[in-house]
Amino acid sequence: DDTIKIAYVDPLSGGMASIGEVGLKTFQYLADELNAKGGALGKKFEIVGYDNKLNAQETLVQVQKAIDSGIRIITQGNGSAFAHAINEFVAKYNERNPGKEVIFFNYAAVDPALTNEKCSFWHFRWDANSDQKMEALTNYMKDRKNIKKVYLINQDYSFGQAVRSAAVAMIKAKRPDIEIVGDEMHPLAKITDFSPYIAKIKASGADSVITGNWGQDFSLLLKAAADAGLQTDWYTYYAGGTGGPTAMKQAGLNHRVFAIGEGFANVGYGPADEFEKAFRAKYKADGAGGSNLSLFYPRAVNEMRMLQAAIVKAKSIEPGKIGAALEGMKVTVFDGGEGYMRADDHQFIQPIYIVSFGERSAKEPFDEEGTGWGWRTAGKIEAANTVLPTTCKMNRPAS
Amino acid sequence: MSAIELSGVTKNFGRTEIIRGVDLSVRVGERHAMIGPNGAGKSTLFNLISGRLRPTAGAIRLRGEEITGLRPYEINRRGLSRSFQVTNIFPRLSVWENVRCAVLWSMGYKYSFWHNIDSLADVSERTELILRQINLLDRRHFPAGVLTYAEQRALEIGITVGGGAEFILLDEPTAGMSRAEAEHAVALIRKLSEGRTLLIIEHDMSVVFNLADRISVLVYGKIIASDEPAKIKSSRAVQEAYLGTAA
Amino acid sequence: MYLGWAALLELVLVSTLNGVLYGMLLFLMASGLTLIFSMMGVLNFAHASFYMLGAFFGFQISQFTGFWPGLVLAPLLAGVIGALIERYGLRNVHRHGHVAELLFTFGLAFVIEEVVQIIWGKLPLDYRIPPSLDFSAFTIFSTNYPAYKMFMLLFAIGIFVALLLVLTRTRIGLIIQASLTHPHMVGMLGHNVQRIFMLVFGLGCALAAVAGVIAGPALVTQSNMAALLGPILFVVVVIGGLGSLSGAFVASLLIGLLQTFAVAVNLSTADAFGWFGIHTNPLPFLSDIWFVTVAQIGPIMPYLLLVLILIFRPTGLMGTRDT
Amino acid sequence: MSEGAQTASMGRSASGILATALRYAAWVVLAALVLTLPKMFTSSFAFTLLSLMGISIIFALSYNMLLGQTGMLSFGHAVYYGLGGFIVVHAMNTITKNSLPIPLPLMPLVGGVAGLFFGIVFGSVSTRRGGTAFAMISLGLGELVASSALILRSFFGGEEGITTNRTKLLRIFDWSFGPQTQVYYLIAIWCFICVLAMYALTRTPLGRMCNAVRDNFERAEFVGYNPQFVRFLAFSLSGFFAGIAGGLAAINFEIVNSSYVGAEQSGTVLLAAYIGGVGFFSGPIIGAILVTWLQVMLSDITEVWQLYFGLLFVGMVMFAPFGISGLLMMHAPLWHARVLWRLVPAYLLALAAGLVMLTGVSLLIEMAHHLSTKTSEGPMMSFMHVPFSVHSFLPWLVAAVLVIGGYFFFRLTWPHVEGAWHTALMKAREHGSAA
Amino acid sequence: MLEVEDLHAYYGKSHILQGVNLRVGKGEIVSILGRNGVGRSTTLKAIMGDVPPQGSIAFKGKAIAGMRPYEIAHRGLGYVPEDRQIFPTLTVGQNLLLGVKGGQRNSRWGFKETYELFPVLHERADTIAGVLSGGEHQMLTICRTLMGDPDLIMIDEPTEGLAPQMVERIAVLLQSIAERNISILLVEQKLTIAMKISHRLYVMGHGRMVFEGSPADLRANEAVRREWLEV
């Protein structure tokens, strides 16, 4: 047939549905964009949503379903746990069904393992993994002399663990003088009242907090901080996640919260701004509180555009060939600058931005979630400074 | 040696003392009736003997063997079975199953999950026999819950004697039955208790006097008399305490 | 980390305060469930959904009229909905026993969540604390305590007292309890059982909604807030003891303090042994147990407590009847 | 409840033999069906689906040993399912590591033993209480285990869980168990064995006493049984079968994680059992099949599947409180009396009416859903392949008409159904008395 | 006071009451006799609205057929069921309290009178009712209904399970109630007391009344006794 089907496997119902849907809309938008440009090899891209209900077994069932319906490209992002499940599954499936291989594009699961000990030829990641982000974050922090005491608070699961250990190690290495006055792990999505934690942060006298928290764990943490009148800087991974901006505005933390990622609105790169405008125009009133939906996944843009390029380059939609074509591919990334898919672990290497959230100046056209506040670039880490060694021993399929 | 023997049994609930030092001895093979005013403690005494309650003090023996404070099922396995004043059956099970459940343990199947229950000829036979005796055989497929009150009382007796216990305690078995039914029940009880030891609570004097070999009168937690029917009938104390002018 | 005396005192004081506040929030959420589950014996899994409805109604109303009218109208609305659901749904299910009721409310929870998502979407709403309460009431050890939290505290206590009065001054509690065994007889004694059940269920839902309206701005108002509440409320009610309002109150406080201090203390088995000079992990497998901190298991302590209490004291802390 | 009585009383009579023969015939047919089912489906996904159904059939039946048979409402049954799964995966990994000569088909048994073990451990504390207390203890235990699964990483592998490879074990007649077909047959055979075993269990003294304890805990004590021990046995045994189910799931997915032991899993099995009908042995089987199908497929048909899911349950408990098997069993006497056909016309009428109403309802739902969440895609949508605009008035009118019309149509047809039902029942009664 | 005409009632399909007629005057004690299963209890249940009645039931001149039980109770009709239906989880005191109807004042029966009547209930006031003795259950149900201050009280086999001298006391009690000119509709198994205290008697057989008259009439009427009462 003349369509290139991509299975989007993420939560589309239940607690995390909001996040899953943002992703789905983004990918559908991107598919339309590419199709408008003629697709690839005269074929059109089509995104098929599969609801994994945030459950590993269900994820595999849905992937199986996708494969059985003839889909051979799978993309997923929410939850490293499910990324691992799919990664394992795909590897085994390809091994057991030669000639019917499928390929897995990971746009947001950041567990470093996926591109290190657990790496596979069939897995490609467009998001910087959590270690890279920490690398970038600490590279930024090391030049900020006002940071003296850092407090770490993270969700008690593999991602949180990764953030925490990376932070400890890298801070020690780059700024031995910074004292880590607290290192808290709290259960995932079980805390309704963070004030005890805030009390401890206060008691520790920290001036900065590093957290990988997302979702309500992020919102509630910030609200509790604001309630208690805690005055610290926040270095976060997912402040931009759905609900994050709303919470930061409610907490009134004006440019005290920093977020790290491969791209944000207001970075000030022409094409990106164009895209952002069009995107918001299309999804007006689809965002939080009836605001416009903003682009949360620039990495998805990179993913789709590179997929298209790879297909063209390989002149085939065979996952094996696409994979080969992707390896080492260099591109100009969504927010400007060079990026490349590192061949030896299939980790995309790209520039990374540190932004703060708060009141906007003239140079910052875009706000978030209708709060009136927006992102302001605080620093940019060039791709080269985000590179970390990998332990990956990739075994590529013959031929 | 007496079949059931209570010595100095007392029972308090909180401060209120309900059973106040009861000494009672039921001879092997006799039909022993227990009468007494409402609230005297008859059922409580049954609860103590059958292990539903633990006595506050005193000892209870079965065939000379101490059973004080044992769990009801342990006492039941020692051969004592009781019925209840307030009907106490398995409402959702069929009449058949009700009786069969009462039969199973004594036939030695215990907790078996390797026998097919329907192929246990001995169990089925005994169940059928009991049902015929309490003449509920034609109602055997009905859930016990929908039987009429009188039928349920009959089933209550059936479950009690199902296990073939040699000591049988019946708490007001004929309550709520009409004359006719009561008489039939008495006949049944007489038949079922052949060669066994029976202790029965009744308010219906006609039943008591034509069934019992001996009668004990319990008043306010004390046995005030324990003797042959004739003697009891004539005893003044009993007259005042219990029989009133009705008898 | 080592703490000086002053810091320790601060920690204890602040934690206690936080614990009480959190406990009261719990009670606020659980008060409705005490009526429905602990009095009527209905395993109402949709309770959290009514809590969510309260928050969303409150938000919607506050858009037009501000916070305060919402505090009144939203619970009313939810209460009416609850009463109708009892009248036309639950009542017919009731005679088929608890499991049937449970499944009914279970399905109801799904329905409510989806309907909310259809109306308000899946993204969090910007439900703000009323300006009139948006200031910090007082400050201990440089920790602010917002007026809103104090309001929450007082409101919870208010509800507790009010309910206590209703249940002790009237015979509603008795009638409900009697109806659990012999509904027909209660009717033949001249009490309109069905109406009372309807009202009580409605009231329970309304209370849940009140909690929603109040917690909405303080927490996150989102279509998944019901799911996030989880079974903790059942724990509160059961630990408190079925049929006992005061029990639920005490249990809420207990759990609030328990969790708060768990976070504050933050010891691990390793530390504990460390005091006795043991530093090697005696159980090399399950090394996790060795390093698990009290803070980590804080949130599951209530469930531990639940199991222990039910095993050793099935009536719960202050329960009247066996669970 | 009274089949036992019938067979016993009919004992050696001819009809009895016939009945027994029929029962065995039923099993044979079932076996044949299980083995030939895959042939009927072409899509390879059918195997995945059938495998899932097989697993959840075992799980649901094991759950009903508690709820239906012994009257214990458990909110934590997934614990035994999940732990069974974890043990199996660990076992498989150790076996692979040390290349022990143990073939895959035995692994479910390992799960069963694990389930039994934990059933005994947790059962010994939780079965001391009945009713709500038991339910709440099971809920507590469930939460405890589920939370520990995230804390005790060395055993549970955190939230990404532990993976294994089923093809790496000792092979018998070179079945690799790589392809889903082979896994299906493994599951199917285990499923058949377990169903058979659990059915047999209901017809043993223990099975019967479970019912007795469910009905009247105290009385059981006075016929010589220790009701707590009966509960305990039932609990442990159901743990055993749950463990087998978990083991099969682990083999099927080759991954186990915390969600195996989670509340969601426990809730699903409760739903499956109840929807199918806890009063009959066949109930949970039907329920498991239905619920599995809904879970996997419904999300393809509509995005608001949870809404339909919820409505279904509300509807079920309100109108079919004894579950699907309950509905079917209602018709058994009519079937035996060969008068079932009399109902067909009335049923068809009612069905038509019902469908009209349901169509209207789901049209409303879908339009509302589209209107609220799909603004960016514009007003056009299609329902049952009929495209239209949600902004136009007509579709809403149509929906309203369908709902209201359907409702009244249904109200009209219902008396016919009842009438037909009664005449049929009367006929059946005569037939019964004649026979 | 109470007029029942052509009363029919069903359990499922089985036709239990087949045209019952009876009336009870003010302050009158009327007994219904009959064998087990003829439908005496059902008659009371039908009047009380516990089983759906068909036919006309007038109480104090107002038709009450088809009303919900609590409405009927509020009209002053009291009912003591044969299976007592005490609330086992509540205390004796609470059981009595539930007998009192909402918005009822200056009742002829309060706790004081009740406790005077049966001192043991006073002793057990705070005991869980479930553990009371059979006899005490009976006392409790009667008192609970009296607390509702009915004008007519229907009692189903009140002497069941009572010791002889307690039977005496019940008989006396009923008479004293009637003297406060509360009517009584009594269903009895024991002929003796029915004969003693009733002003009028009905004998019921197979779902309808087969005899009406004074105790004296019944004593005289050998045939009815033999056919419908004895075996």
Ligand SMILES: Nc1ncnc2c1ncn2[C@@H]1O[C@H](COP(=O)(O)OP(=O)(O)OP(=O)(O)O)[C@@H](O)[C@H]1O
């Ligand atoms: N658990 C308990 N707590 C308090 N009092 C109790 C308890 N159980 C029984 N009683 C009291 O003990 C007394 C004896 O009760 P019991 O049931 O033995 O009387 P009985 O002799 O059987 O009378 P009846 O012939 O009316 O059945 C009663 O007054 C009852 O209220």
Ligand SMILES: Nc1ncnc2c1ncn2[C@@H]1O[C@H](COP(=O)(O)OP(=O)(O)OP(=O)(O)O)[C@@H](O)[C@H]1O
């Ligand atoms: N819930 C019920 N379902 C079906 N049939 C019933 C039900 N209750 C009573 N019956 C039947 O109705 C008939 C009359 O019952 P009722 O209780 O009125 O008899 P009664 O005259 O009161 O005799 P008793 O002395 O047993 O009280 C009986 O044959 C009984 O089998």
Ligand SMILES: [Mg+2]
């Ligand atoms: Mg007694």
Ligand SMILES: [Mg+2]
């Ligand atoms: Mg009667």
